[in-house]
Amino acid sequence: MQLMAALRVAVVADLLEERWPSMDLMAEMLMAHAGTNGSVVSANLLRPTFRTRTPGLLRGGAAGTPPTFERIAQRFWSYPRWIRQQPSADVYHIVDHSYAHLSHDLPAERVVVTCHDTDAFRTLISPAERESTLPHWLVRRVLSGLRAAGAVVCVSEVTRRELVGRDLVRMDRTRVVPIGVHPACSPATDHTADRSAATLTGDTGATDLLHVGSTIPRKRIDVLLETVARLAHTRPDVRLWRVGGAFTSAQATLARDLGIEHRITVMPFVSRPVLAALYRRAALVLLPSDREGFGLPVIEAMACGTPIVCSDLPVLREVGGTAAAYCAPGDPTAWAHRVATLLDERDSRADAWAARRSAGVAHSAAFSWKHYASAMESVYQEIAGVAVR
Known part of the structure; x- marks a missing residue:
């Protein structure tokens, strides 16, 4: 050599x-x-x-x-x-x-x-x-x-x-x-990025769910939208933030047909610090994909101290380990139930929620x-x- x-x-x-x-x-x-x-x-x-x-x-x-x-x-x-x-x-x-x-x-x-x-x-x-x-x-x-x-x-x-x-x-x-994981992904406050995120999302005290990624078919935006629609029946304050580009015309039509257009904020491409701030502001991050090669939002969300629910796929198990929550792909009813259960934990079991957040931060440190x-x-x-x- x-x-x-x-x-x-x-x-x-x-x-x-x-x-x-x-x-x-x-x-x-x-x-x-x-x-x-x-x-x-x-x-x-x-x-x-x-x-x-x-x-x-x-x-x-x-x-x-x-x-x-x-x-x-x-x-x-x-x-x-x-x-x-x-x-x-x-x-x-x-x-x-x-x-x-x-x-x-x-x-x-x-x-x-x-x-x-x-x-x-x-x-x-x-x-x-x-x-x-x-x-x-x-x-x-x-x-x-x-x-x-x-x-x-x-x-x-x-x-x-x-x-x-x-x-x-x-x-x-x-x-x-x-x-x-990008260095900006951290539970720590970043005042400049946090202000920018607040400008994008507003500060209404709603229950905010975040999806990060493209809108290509395997991302199953239909499942995401139908999950939000089901949650809205029992949680009228639920909102969805989308980072990663505009909906396709079919996805926009579905959101309108489900009556949840007013609950959705589609954001432009943002800097990494602002994305990290959005992760921190969200109650949960959702990743309902049918296929992934890695699933970067899994460890990004964890690193920011925000729990994530993702599809129960082998690759997401490989990346998320025991620190992520999983749900069957393609089943909006199951997704709505899983998300509701976790939101109830956040509202009524502070110790369990804190432990979940800490486990995610610790797991993400390996990446x-x-x-x-x-x-x-x-x-x-x-x-x-x-x-x-």
């Missing part, structure tokens, strides 16, 4: 205009922690500026994001051309597996790809599903890039098992390194971006075939 003074790592980030906060967070945290664990790693962020080729089409983008045509053009045409012109590095870390096609434009044996879930490959795994906005041939190009990479680092053991079990990637190419960066540096050295002084 070659000995070298420093390892040059290029962090290959998502286009900012795509607005995938968890992917942007990973790039940000890798840059912040590079070389802070006693090793000598020099990190450089690679992220081109989104330059539209069809300005008129940009008006079609929802919630400030580019429309599908532009996203495909930027990902599969502009980004590859741009990255081939960048200075070389010892290791390239693609932080989002749906950008794995970039391996074809880099020395693939020195590429590390983080795989968050298998969603990008659903049309290959289950052809009847139509969640992907990419044509099959582009999905296959992403998959071939993933397979060409020197290492695929999964954020959970469940994600690795699914990748390998579906014959997407060989086991010997995979690693598991859980991601971390650190510093630990993540340290583990990734070991992967970088392995892939580069070097030892760093």
